[in-house]
Amino acid sequence: MAKQIQLLDCTLRDGGQGLEDSNKNGFKTEIFTSVDRTSIAQLIADAGIDIVELGCMVESNTNTSNFAIYQNIEELSTYKPRKHHSDQLFVGLYIGPDTDIDKIPIHTAEMIDGIRVILRYSELQKSLDYCSALVQKGYKVFVQPMLTMRYSDQELERLIDEANKMRAYALYFVDSFGYMEEKDVERLYSFYEKRLDKNIRIGFHAHNNMQLAAQNVRAFLRICHDDRKVIIDSCAIGMGQGAGNMQTELAVPYLNENFNKKYDLNRVLDVCEMLEKFRTGEMATWGYSPIKSLSAIHKAAYKYAVAMKIKKGMTLSEMNKVFEVMPSNIKHRYTQENLETALDLLKN
Numbered sequence: 001m002a003k004q005i006q007l008l009d010c011t012l013r014d015g016g017q018g019l020e021d022s023n024k025n026g027f028k029t030e031i032f033t034s035v036d037r038t039s040i041a042q043l044i045a046d047a048g049i050d051i052v053e054l055g056c057m058v059e060s061n062t063n064t065s066n067f068a069i070y071q072n073i074e075e076l077s078t079y080k081p082r083k084h085h086s087d088q089l090f091v092g093l094y095i096g097p098d099t100d101i102d103k104i105p106i107h108t109a110e111m112i113d114g115i116r117v118i119l120r121y122s123e124l125q126k127s128l129d130y131c132s133a134l135v136q137k138g139y140k141v142f143v144q145p146m147l148t149m150r151y152s153d154q155e156l157e158r159l160i161d162e163a164n165k166m167r168a169y170a171l172y173f174v175d176s177f178g179y180m181e182e183k184d185v186e187r188l189y190s191f192y193e194k195r196l197d198k199n200i201r202i203g204f205h206a207h208n209n210m211q212l213a214a215q216n217v218r219a220f221l222r223i224c225h226d227d228r229k230v231i232i233d234s235c236a237i238g239m240g241q242g243a244g245n246m247q248t249e250l251a252v253p254y255l256n257e258n259f260n261k262k263y264d265l266n267r268v269l270d271v272c273e274m275l276e277k278f279r280t281g282e283m284a285t286w287g288y289s290p291i292k293s294l295s296a297i298h299k300a301a302y303k304y305a306v307a308m309k310i311k312k313g314m315t316l317s318e319m320n321k322v323f324e325v326m327p328s329n330i331k332h333r334y335t336q337e338n339l340e341t342a343l344d345l346l347k348n
Contacts, residue, residue: 004229005221005259006201008051009044009248011271012037013093014240016055016068018286019278021241021303023067025310030278031066040271042081044236045088047252047267051231054079054112056093073104077111089113089140096120097130107138114140114169119159121150121332128159132166140169142203142231148173148188149180149299150332156188160195170201170231175216178209178243179296182219189223203231206246208238209296211288213246218254236271239278242302243293244286290316298323303334304342312343322346 012032022029032040037055044052055068055076070076076092091114105111115134119127134141143163145151151159163171173188185204192202204220206213217232224230234251238244249268255261279287294316295305300323308314308322326342 003221003224003226003259005224005255005261006050006229006231007248007251007255007261007263008053008091008203008231008233009049009235010053010093010205010233010245011044011235011239011248011275012040012055012068013053014235014245015275015278015286018239018241018244020064020067020069025306032068033066036274037065037068037079038081040236040274041079041090043267043271043274044248045081045084045090047264048084048088048262049248049268050087051089051091051114052081053091053093053116056095057099058095059099072099073111073115080112091116091140091142093118093144094130097123097127101130101133104134104137111139114142116142116144119143119145121146124155124158128162128166131168132162135166135168141166142170142172143168144172144174144203144205146174147176147332149175149177149184153191156191157195160192163200164195164197167197168200170203171196172203172205172231174205175207175213176205177296177299177301178207178212178292179299180206180216181212182216185216185219186223189220193225193228198227201229201231203233205233207240207243208245208288209243209292209302211293213238214250217246217251221259236268237275238286239275240286242286243288243296291319294319294323298326298331300326300331301334304331304339307334307336307339 019029055070057070080090090112092112093116095118117131131141131143206216234246234248236248238247249272252263252265252268291305291309292302295302308319322342325345330338
C-alpha cells in the first residue's frame with residue numbers, strides 16, 4: 001500500500017506573515033500585489049499541489065491584503081484559483097480563536113474548503129471549542145498547536161481526544177521555533193499515531209532555523225504508516241516567518257521520485273522566480289542566519305534575537321549570554337518586557 005501523503009503549500013500565508021513582521025520591524029519589503037496573490041495561488045494549484053493556503057484572516061481596521069492577510073473568509077475566498085483536480089483543497093488560517101464564530105458563514109461551494117486554526121496555549125479550551133464550531137459549520141478543520149514541543153503528554157492527549165471528538169480533518173505538530181530534531185519528530189508522530197483516529201491526518205509544519213526542515217520532513221515521511229494519511233507543509237523558496245520553512249521546490253521532486261507523485265516542478269519554479277524580488281536583506285526576510293539559529297539553539301522565540309540585534313545592536317556573543325540567563329518560562333513568548341527582564345538578569 002502506497003503512503004498517503006498530501007503536500008500543503010503555505011507560501012502566501014506564512015510568507016505574507018513574514019513580510020508583515022519585517023514591515024513592523026521597520027524594514028520596507030516588497031508586498032504581494034493583487035496580481036502576485038492571484039498568480040502565485042494559480043501556479044501552485046496548477047502544479048497539482050494537494051492543498052493551497054491562500055492567506056490568513058484577521059479582523060482589523062487597516063487593509064493588510066498586501067500581506068495576504070484578509071478581513072474574513074469571504075474576502076479570502078475571492079482569491080480561490082481554478083482547481084487542478086477535484087480533490088484539491090483551498091484553505092486559510094485563523095491566528096487564534098478571535099473572530100466571532102457567529103460572523104463566520106456556513107460553508108458553501110463559494111468558500112474555501114478548510115480552515116487552519118492556531119491554538120492559543122493560554123486559551124486552549126477556547127481554541128479547541130472554536131475548531132469544533134468550525135467543523136459544525138461545514139469546514140475541514142486543521143488543528144495547529146503552535147510550538148507543539150511545549151505541550152506535555154497529558155496536554156497532547158487532550159488535543160488528540162478533542163480532535164477525535166470533533167472529527168478534525170488534521171491534527172498537526174508544529175516546529176514553530178525550528179529546534180526539533182529527528183528524535184522529536186519520531187516521538188510526536190508515534191504519540192499521535194497510537195491515539196488519533198485513523199480518518200484524521202497527521203500534519204507536520206517544519207521551520208528551518210537550524211537547517212533541519214528537509215531532514216525532519218524526510219524522517220517524518222520515512223516513519224509514517226501506509227494506512228495513515230499525512231500532510232507536510234512547504235513554501236516556495238522556504239518563504240515564511242523567521243528562518244522560513246521547508247522549500248516546496250525541494251519537496252516536489254523528492255515526493256515525485258520517492259512516492260510516485262506527479263507534481264509539476266516547472267510551475268513551482270515559476271513561483272520561485274516571482275518571489276526573488278522579496279529578497280531584500282538578511283533580517284527583512286526569511287532564510288538561514290546565525291541570528292535566527294541562535295534563538296533555536298536556546299529554544300526561544302526568534303523575535304528575541306531580532307529585537308536584540310536590530311533594536312539593541314548587540315553582537316551574537318552578547319545575545320548568546322542573554323539567552324543563557326533567560327528564564328525558561330518567558331522563552332516561548334517574546335515581549336519587550338520579557339526581553340528587558342532577561343537583560344536585567346544579565347546585568348546583575
